[in-house]
Each structure stands twice: as structure tokens, then as C-alpha cells.
Amino acid sequence: MKELDYAPVRMDPEPARTKAKQVSGSLLEMTGVKGKVTEPGPSVTRCREYGDDLFSLSHPWSVYEITDEQVEAGLTNLRKALGGNGWKITKDGKANSQAQDPEIYADYDAEQFALHVTGNKKSATGNAMILFKVVSKCFKAESAKSLDGEY
Numbered sequence: 001m002k003e004l005d006y007a008p009v010r011m012d013p014e015p016a017r018t019k020a021k022q023v024s025g026s027l028l029e030m031t032g033v034k035g036k037v038t039e040p041g042p043s044v045t046r047c048r049e050y051g052d053d054l055f056s057l058s059h060p061w062s063v064y065e066i067t068d069e070q071v072e073a074g075l076t077n078l079r080k081a082l083g084g085n086g087w088k089i090t091k092d093g094k095a096n097s098q099a100q101d102p103e104i105y106a107d108y109d110a111e112q113f114a115l116h117v118t119g120n121k122k123s124a125t126g127n128a129m130i131l132f133k134v135v136s137k138c139f140k141a142e143s144a145k146s147l148d149g150e151y
Contacts, residue, residue, distance in 0.1 A: 002049045008140040009112060013055065013150050016139050017042045020057045023113050024134050028063065030081035031074035031130065035066035042134075044150040052144035057136040064129040071119040071128050075102055078117065086110050099123065112137040 011019070020042040028037065038061045047054035063074070082089055082104075091105040095118055103118045113136050122128040141147050 011139045032077045033074035035063040047138035054138040059134040062131045068121045075119045
């Protein structure tokens with residue numbers, strides 16, 4: 001079994017999901033963008049290579065029904081706000097794609113989350129939106145059994 005290079009925080013799936021939603025909500029606030037937000041919540045994935053009672057969360061979501069100007073303003077606001085809110089930007093540039101959309105990667109070590117955000121402008125194949133993927137480090141559940149049936 002592999003060893004983690006950090007001590008996982010003791011938290012069960014439901015409180016961890018709540019924490020991930022709070023982190024995502026604060027990121028939305030930082031953008032200052034008003035639009036529609038996708039609904040699905042955070043999903044649980046076991047960190048089996050480190051132990052049966054460890055899991056991480058993945059929370060992909062987006063803000064849509066916005067304009068290209070809102071995409072630009074939202075990413076600019078996010079860049080300015082991340083550092084003041086405990087996040088450390090690890091990459092800020094353009095995606096390695098044909099569209100070369102702006103993207104930001106950041107870590108939030110205090111809460112053990114990381115972020116990948118991409119700003120998609122309106123194109124022939126899609127509408128303007130800001131795509132977020134919030135992921136956690138591994139958390140330690142009360143027991144491996146408490147993770148049964150989690151998704």
C-alpha cells in the first residue's frame with residue numbers, strides 16, 4: 001500500500017460533500033458572475049491505493065447562460081480573489097486546446113482542495129460558460145464500511 005505525503009483529515013462523506021459545496025460556492029462568489037449553475041453535487045471516489053477507509057471528492061460544475069464579457073470578468077475577479085482567500089495559483093494561462101481558452105489551477109491547502117477552472121467563450125459549438133472542477137485530497141472516513149454505497 002502506498003503512503004500519503006500528508007495526514008488525511010478525519011471526515012465522513014456527507015460533511016466532506018458539504019465542505020466541497022461550500023468551497024465551490026465561495027469560488028462562485030469570487031467570480032462575481034450571475035448565471036445559471038449546474039446542479040450535480042460532489043462525488044466520492046475511494047483512495048484505495050492508500051487504504052480502504054480513504055476517499056476523495058470531485059465536484060465538476062459550471063456557470064452558464066452568461067456572456068463572453070462575463071467569462072473574462074469572472075476569471076479576472078477570481079484571479080484577484082484567490083490569493084486573498086487562502087488559494088495559491090499554480091498555473092494561470094491558456095488551455096492546451098485549439099480554442100486556447102484561459103485556465104487557472106490553484107491549491108487550497110488549508111481545506112485540502114484543488115481547483116481547475118476554464119473560461120469558455122461562445123463559439124460555433126457551444127455557449128459561453130465558466131467550467132470548474134474542484135477536487136479534494138483524500139479524507140479518512142470513520143471506517144471503510146461507511147464508504148459502502150457512496151458515489
